[in-house]
Amino acid sequence: MTLEVVMGPMFSGKTTELIRLVERDVYAKRKGGIFRVSFDARYQATGVVAHSGLRYDAYTLEATEQGLAKLGGTVESAGLETVGVDEVNFFPESIVGVLDRLADRKRVIACGLNLDFRAEPFPSTMGLAARADAITYLSAVCVMCGREATRTQRLVQGKPATRDSPTIVVGGKGLYEPRCRSCYEPPA
Numbered sequence: 001m002t003l004e005v006v007m008g009p010m011f012s013g014k015t016t017e018l019i020r021l022v023e024r025d026v027y028a029k030r031k032g033g034i035f036r037v038s039f040d041a042r043y044q045a046t047g048v049v050a051h052s053g054l055r056y057d058a059y060t061l062e063a064t065e066q067g068l069a070k071l072g073g074t075v076e077s078a079g080l081e082t083v084g085v086d087e088v089n090f091f092p093e094s095i096v097g098v099l100d101r102l103a104d105r106k107r108v109i110a111c112g113l114n115l116d117f118r119a120e121p122f123p124s125t126m127g128l129a130a131r132a133d134a135i136t137y138l139s140a141v142c143v144m145c146g147r148e149a150t151r152t153q154r155l156v157q158g159k160p161a162t163r164d165s166p167t168i169v170v171g172g173k174g175l176y177e178p179r180c181r182s183c184y185e186p187p188a
């Protein structure tokens with residue numbers, strides 16, 4: 001089938017778009033499911049939730065090689081034809097090969113941040129984007145000036161997080177802000 005990638009900064013509508021695409025497949029009589037990492041504490045036990053509050057049921061996977069090894073089995077036992085994965089940036093880079101191979105048989109929609117808070121590429125997302133049949137790039141609204149935001153600023157007590165802080169820190173509003181190129185402050 002195909003590998004589609006939906007990417008952009010935080011608050012750009014990636015999860016909303018993923019839910020829209022998977023839900024829409026129902027009308028094509030294709031059974032779809034969404035996977036997400038198990039550690040993301042922003043969500044309830046199951047389900048993905050967009051920043052607008054829109055939610056959809058989801059299967060959880062550990063963000064490890066062992067977690068990824070379980071993906072194929074769940075896809076088969078649930079009889080999924082469309083496989084959505086939210087926040088692919090949270091998974092090890094081996095997700096690239098796993099989803100690329102799965103896309104030979106299924107419609108795979110991989111969704112995630114293209115850049116981390118330092119504005120450096122996330123290898124999982126970009127490896128998938130390089131192999132994708134189609135890419136959707138979404139932008140958010142810059143919280144500072146209202147222009148299109150393509151960067152994600154991480155804040156610690158209102159100030160840009162430093163470069164040496166960890167790549168993955170789970171959070172939403174308050175911790176992260178979508179900003180445009182001019183308003184984004186590169187971490188020191």
Ligand code: ADP
Nearest residue numbers: 010011012013014015016050051052140141178
């Ligand atoms: P993502 O998965 O890319 O983080 P979501 O799909 O969860 O994005 O949420 C997108 C929603 O976030 C928008 O539809 C809007 O309601 C809300 N939102 C909040 N702040 C912003 C912003 N600065 N720019 C765009 N959307 C925003």
Ligand code: MG
Nearest residue numbers: 014015016050
């Ligand atoms: Mg999201």
Ligand code: ZN
Nearest residue numbers: 142145180183
């Ligand atoms: Zn701006």
